[in-house]
Each structure stands twice: as C-alpha cells, then as structure tokens.
C-alpha cells in the first residue's frame with residue numbers, strides 16, 4: 001500500500017491549522033499502537049522460479065500475434081510455455097507451483113501465468129494474471145519480474161470449526177465464506193464437508209470474516225478483540241471510517257478532514273459485521289460517516305443497510321452515512337446526528353449475534369418497533385414447531401452449534417432464542433418428525449424476540465421395570481403406537497418398549 005506502518009493511520013487527513021491537531025495526533029498514535037500489537041509477521045514463504053505460462057485461445061489453431069510478441073519479450077528472463085486453453089485438461093497447484101495437465105497427458109509446470117482470455121476460475125489464483133488488468137505489457141512484465149525469488153505471505157484468516165455451520169455437517173447449510181471469496185483463499189470441499197484455506201491465494205480482503213454468521217472466522221490483522229479496543233477510544237467522537245485504499249485516494253486529492261470528524265482507517269471495511277458497526281455507533285454516540293469507493297460491494301452495503309434499517313425503525317434517523325464523494329463529506333460533517341450511547345463489552349468467546357442481541361435489547365427496552373427485514377446475506381428469522389407432533393428427540397439441539405435451540409432439562413422443554421439463530425436450517429433438516437418451520441423474514445424489534453421461548457414440552461417417562469427416567473412420554477408413546485400391534489402376541493417384547501436399555505436386556509433374556 002505504500003503507507004509506512006509506523007505512521008498513525010489517518011494523521012495525514014488532519015487539519016494542521018486546527019488547535020487540537022496535536023491532541024488528535026496523540027489519539028491516532030494510541031490507535032496505531034493497538035494496530036501494531038496485532039501486526040502479523042510473514043509466516044510462510046515460497047520460491048518463485050522463472051517458469052511462466054502464457055495461456056491463450058485461438059480460433060484458427062494459430063497462436064495470436066500478441067501472445068507471440070509478449071512471449072518473445074519475456075524469453076530473455078523467463079522460460080516461457082505457450083498453452084492453448086482448449087488443450088488444457090486441468091490446472092492444479094498454486095502460486096510458484098502450478099501444473100497444467102494437457103489433453104495429451106503431458107504435465108507442464110510453471111510458477112506464474114498470464115492469460116489472454118477471460119477465464120474466471122484461473123484468475124482466482126494468485127500468480128495468474130490477466131493482460132487486461134495491466135495498462136501496458138511493460139507494466140505487466142515488471143510485475144512478473146518483481147515476483148521472482150522468495151515470496152513471503154501471512155495467514156491472515158483463522159478458523160474455529162466448532163461454530164462453523166458447514167464443517168462436517170450431513171448437508172450443506174452454509175459456505176457463505178467460500179461463495180463470497182473472490183480468490184481461492186477459502187473454498188468448500190463438499191465431499192469432505194470441510195473448508196479449504198489457501199493463505200497464498202488470500203488477498204486479505206476480509207469478506208469471508210464479515211459474511212460469516214457465527215464468527216467462526218477471524219481476521220488476524222485486527223481481531224475483533226483489538227477492534228473493540230480501538231472502538232473504545234472513539235467514545236464521544238464522530239467516526240469517519242475508511243479503508244487504506246480510500247485513505248490513499250483522499251490523500252491524493254489533498255483532502256483535509258473537517259475537525260469535527262475523527263478518522264478510523266482500517267485495512268478494509270469488508271471484515272466488519274452488524275455488531276461491529278453497532279459497537280461503533282453505541283460507543284461513539286454519534287452517526288458514522290463512511291468513505292467507501294466500492295459502493296457496489298454487496299456485503300458491506302447489505303450490512304450497512306441492515307444496521308441503518310434498525311436505527312431508522314427505533315430512532316427514526318439514519319445511523320450511517322456512506323459516500324464516495326469528498327464534497328458530501330464536508331456537507332455531512334455539519335449535519336451529524338447524535339445517538340443513544342451504550343458502553344457494552346462484546347463477548348468474544350461467543351458468536352457475535354449474542355453481543356448484538358444485548359446491544360439491541362438496550363435500544364428496544366420494552367417497546368415494539370416492528371421487524372428489520374433480512375437483507376441478503378444478512379439473515380435473521382424465527383422457528384416454529386408443531387408441539388403436538390414434536391417427540392422431543394432433541395435432534396435439533398444436537399444440530400445447532402450456536403445454542404439457539406436447547407433443551408431445558410429441569411422441565412423437559414425445548415427452547416429457542418431467535419435472536420442468536422443464524423437461520424442456517426440444519427435443525428429443520430435434522431428433525432425426523434418434520435415438525436419444524438423456519439422463516440428468514442428478519443429480526444423482530446421487540447423484547448420477546450431476545451428471550452428464549454418454549455417450542456415444545458413433554459413429561460419424563462420412567463422405565464416400567466426400575467423406575468429410572470430414560471426418555472420422554474411422547475417418544476415412547478410414538479414407538480409404542482408403531483410397534484405394539486407387531487409385538488401384540490409377545491408380552492415380553494411389548495414390555496421392552498417401555499424399559500430403559502439396561503432393563504430391556506434383562507427382560508428379554510430373563511423372565512417377565
């Protein structure tokens with residue numbers, strides 16, 4: 001990015017004429033210290049040799065002249081392979097270590113490649129470049145040469161499989177991270193139901209972290225714990241949020257930040273989720289102003305719109321203003337609205353929806369503000385159970401890894417807290433009775449939505465032999481109804497249907 005790590009991000013935007021300039025600079029230095037604490041060292045490296053593939057398409061079997069010329073220029077520094085895409089069966093490996101398997105069974109190894117045809121899957125690899133992305137052949141050549149030698153990279157994304165809603169499940173109920181990843185940084189292996197991480201392909205854009213509904217992914221450059229430390233410093237300030245790219249752009253335009261705003265410059269904004277934005281809003285007590293150039297980015301747009309719709313319904317004012325226009329920043333800085341403050345500590349060892357629920361309850365109090373509709377891919381919803389048919393087998397409880405649905409042992413009830421449910425649907429498909437109904441309409445802004453409620457209830461069933469509780473009445477009644485006619489002539493077997501496992505054996509092999 002060309003920004004020195006040691007300079008407080010954002011200081012170049014401050015107005016030196018403003019009296020509190022030094023104070024603001026000190027403040028930004030504090031933030032830089034927190035960021036420095038989390039800076040990751042390069043942990044891995046690979047060697048990039050000079051083997052390069054030029055991948056092209058041809059209408060008449062001839063190599064296009066542009067490819068020939070480009071290859072000629074490269075040949076003094078590289079060993080060049082010319083590959084017709086129609087003759088490639090597959091490309092495997094990664095940056096520094098690719099292998100193209102050709103239709104004639106030949107394997108071609110190369111460290112980097114340039115493609116002269118639009119091929120989305122190839123371009124998701126780091127180390128494979130499209131000519132179309134460079135202004136001219138010279139700049140591409142310089143880039144390829146700079147890659148030669150030792151290439152170091154970091155593992156920016158970490159993963160907790162225990163709260164992942166894809167990992168080792170029987171059916172696919174998530175993989176949002178793999179779907180949104182623009183490279184092969186994270187992919188989904190559906191035959192193993194495991195995520196596959198490729199740090200070398202990861203561009204650290206943070207999208208997978210932002211979109212993850214449970215917080216199973218962490219952005220290690222600024223983990224959520226560090227982000228909260230930073231946000232805490234913005235109490236009573238007006239946050240002007242932008243990413244490094246936006247920051248550089250503002251500097252190029254000689255932009256000077258209005259003194260009423262305090263910059264918060266992050267590597268990217270796409271790793272933020274609804275709870276992060278709400279933390280900023282409630283800690284600062286002021287509207288957030290975002291400078292964002294990629295207004296088309298679906299994730300950040302959805303999450304911002306979702307938070308805005310909540311504050312609109314509760315406070316009837318917009319909490320977040322985003323723009324890609326410098327003039328609008330000056331204008332908006334004069335119209336910043338204040339919001340209700342709430343200094344709450346997020347729970348980092350729990351899925352982020354639990355903290356978000358706490359924050360929302362504070363805003364809602366005992367009122368009802370209707371429903372904040374889900375905005376894909378931010379889904380909230382609710383679950384209904386036909387309690388007359390539920391046997392309390394608890395398959396749904398075993399399926400849920402965020403504890404939104406759970407069993408209350410002391411009264412044999414099945415309970416559900418919609419505010420922490422991600423609406424993944426795994427409980428629904430795990431239910432053998434097919435009595436669950438999931439809606440993804442949105443988040444209900446009333447007190448009841450944040451409390452656990454009873455979905456179904458049963459009575460304990462005691463073993464008819466020893467009196468030990470071993471099941472629920474409904475599940476035994478169901479089994480009895482199905483098997484009693486088949487066992488009608490065998491009194492022993494009939495009795496085992498109402499026995500605990502220990503007594504079942506005794507009854508079968510002993511007397512009645």
Ligand code: SF4
Pocket residue numbers: 163164165166167174175176177178208211212213214215216217
């Ligand atoms: S988005 Fe999160 S929960 Fe979903 S598959 Fe990825 S890591 Fe798992």
Ligand code: SF4
Pocket residue numbers: 399400401402403404405420421422423424425426427428438
């Ligand atoms: S309650 Fe069901 S839909 Fe909600 S998170 Fe748990 S398993 Fe997924």
